Amino acid sequence: xNRIESxxxxxxxxxxxxxxxxxxxxxxxRTGNQVFVSGGLPLDGDRLITGKVGEDxxxxxxxxxxxxxxxxxxxxxxxxxxxxxxxxxxxxxGGFVSCGPDFTEHPAVINGASDLLVEVFGEAxxxxxxxxxxxxxxxxxxxxxxxxxxxxxxxx
Amino acid sequence: xNRIESxxxxxxxxxxxxxxxxxxxxxxxRTGNQVFVSGGLPLDGDRLITGKVGEDxxxxxxxxxxxxxxxxxxxxxxxxxxxxxxxxxxxxxGGFVSCGPDFTEHPAVINGASDLLVEVFGEAxxxxxxxxxxxxxxxxxxxxxxxxxxxxxxxx
Amino acid sequence: xNRIESxxxxxxxxxxxxxxxxxxxxxxxRTGNQVFVSGGLPLDGDRLITGKVGEDxxxxxxxxxxxxxxxxxxxxxxxxxxxxxxxxxxxxxGGFVSCGPDFTEHPAVINGASDLLVEVFGEAxxxxxxxxxxxxxxxxxxxxxxxxxxxxxxxx
Numbered sequence: 158x159n160r161i162e163s164x165x166x167x168x169x170x171x172x173x174x175x176x177x178x179x180x181x182x183x184x185x186x187r188t189g190n191q192v193f194v195s196g197g198l199p200l201d202g203d204r205l206i207t208g209k210v211g212e213d214x215x216x217x218x219x220x221x222x223x224x225x226x227x228x229x230x231x232x233x234x235x236x237x238x239x240x241x242x243x244x245x246x247x248x249x250x251g252g253f254v255s256c257g258p259d260f261t262e263h264p265a266v267i268n269g270a271s272d273l274l275v276e277v278f279g280e281a282x283x284x285x286x287x288x289x290x291x292x293x294x295x296x297x298x299x300x301x302x303x304x305x306x307x308x309x310x311x312x313x
Numbered sequence: 314x315n316r317i318e319s320x321x322x323x324x325x326x327x328x329x330x331x332x333x334x335x336x337x338x339x340x341x342x343r344t345g346n347q348v349f350v351s352g353g354l355p356l357d358g359d360r361l362i363t364g365k366v367g368e369d370x371x372x373x374x375x376x377x378x379x380x381x382x383x384x385x386x387x388x389x390x391x392x393x394x395x396x397x398x399x400x401x402x403x404x405x406x407g408g409f410v411s412c413g414p415d416f417t418e419h420p421a422v423i424n425g426a427s428d429l430l431v432e433v434f435g436e437a438x439x440x441x442x443x444x445x446x447x448x449x450x451x452x453x454x455x456x457x458x459x460x461x462x463x464x465x466x467x468x469x
Numbered sequence: 470x471n472r473i474e475s476x477x478x479x480x481x482x483x484x485x486x487x488x489x490x491x492x493x494x495x496x497x498x499r500t501g502n503q504v505f506v507s508g509g510l511p512l513d514g515d516r517l518i519t520g521k522v523g524e525d526x527x528x529x530x531x532x533x534x535x536x537x538x539x540x541x542x543x544x545x546x547x548x549x550x551x552x553x554x555x556x557x558x559x560x561x562x563g564g565f566v567s568c569g570p571d572f573t574e575h576p577a578v579i580n581g582a583s584d585l586l587v588e589v590f591g592e593a594x595x596x597x598x599x600x601x602x603x604x605x606x607x608x609x610x611x612x613x614x615x616x617x618x619x620x621x622x623x624x625x
Contacts, residue, residue, distance in 0.1 A: 178442070183439045286507050291445045292446045293414050293416045296420070337583040338562065351597040449568055451600055452576070
């Protein structure tokens with residue numbers, strides 16, 4: 158088993174089956190050394206975590222939703238790259254929180270994603286980030302997250 | 314006429330005149346093999362499609378708005394690149410839907426963009442995607458879409 | 470003093486102390502010739518400019534908030550790169566405006582950022598841009614902006 162998958166196992170995380178995109182696009186596109194990963198939704202097994210954060214969903218549950226998205230984004234990357242050890246850096250995280258006009262704790266929610274990435278990838282997991290609110294997200298999801306990762310160039 | 318423009322014609326699409334940015338920025342910036350295309354609004358000729366999707370604008374009309382944005386983004390890229398055949402891959406699509414808190418059909422709306430890209434570019438049109446809601450968009454637009462595309466390196 | 474810092478001084482701008490991220494991520498990540506800069510919030514000294522644009526905050530004040538974000542993003546880039554002259558192009562600006570469903574002046578707000586970038590960097594400051602609304606932003610901020618910049622390759 159490779160390094161990052163061993164690390165995930167050691168931390169007690171199991172990757173889910175990579176979810177299929179909900180429409181006519183793909184999960185990942187590679188250009189040069191960058192892989193762009195489509196916005197993922199919080200699947201807890203087969204159930205989508207839906208609702209407004211701060212109203213229907215509390216911050217703790219939303220943070221867990223963000224973590225679940227990262228696990229399914231890593232599943233998608235494993236499927237695409239063959240091996241998570243190809244990832245040399247988590248470059249950028251875009252986090253969208255479904256919420257109302259008075260919500261202010263977007264950073265705490267998206268920390269569920271950021272903390273997991275650093276836990277799993279160490280220094281290479283330290284990323285730039287943008288966290289914002291949205292009035293609603295696809296299928297009523299509570300959180301949505303996309304990623305850009307850097308991968309190793311193919312060995313010549 | 315080049316390959317992609319012939320394909321657009323064959324599919325019955327005419328590219329509009331490339332719209333000018335609504336403020337002090339540019340439509341496209343190239344860095345390395347990537348071109349970043351500014352967020353575009355749905356212009357139907359001279360008319361901007363405005364309103365909240367799911368309230369003032371139905372999903373079918375919003376999907377058409379998404380398609381119109383792609384046509385005007387392709388017009389912008391043709392102007393910038395000289396030739397759409399320079400595009401080797403549609404890398405990423407960011408789709409913003411103006412909507413209320415109960416809207417859930419963001420994917421169906423942005424499919425208007427995704428389906429057209431695949432129809433025109435084939436496999437090279439298959440992109441990563443993030444679709445989210447927004448309480449409002451510039452000038453009251455119903456939809457806004459940005460793109461990152463990969464282009465061929467200049468021939469040495 | 471280097472060229473861009475001289476230009477800032479000439480224009481009467483002082484860079485603030487680079488603010489620390491509000492959570493477990495970093496301000497900047499470099500991959501190849503691109504630097505991704507995390508979403509920044511409008512700090513006026515120690516005070517965060519909060520509220521809904523078009524309601525609590527007028528467009529002129531929001532435009533000033535966008536400008537303040539660029540000054541603190543440049544402070545962050547100076548800290549990261551050592552020298553702002555490393556920047557060869559401002560590639561992309563993502564601007565989020567906290568606002569209600571009837572707001573339409575997102576471009577005027579984010580022009581506070583765009584105009585300053587062009588004023589400081591000249592042609593290299595002309596960027597692609599996406600401006601959208603959000604129902605709320607981290608800590609109640611009125612505006613949030615992220616950037617992608619291109620930097621010179623290291624001298625061989």
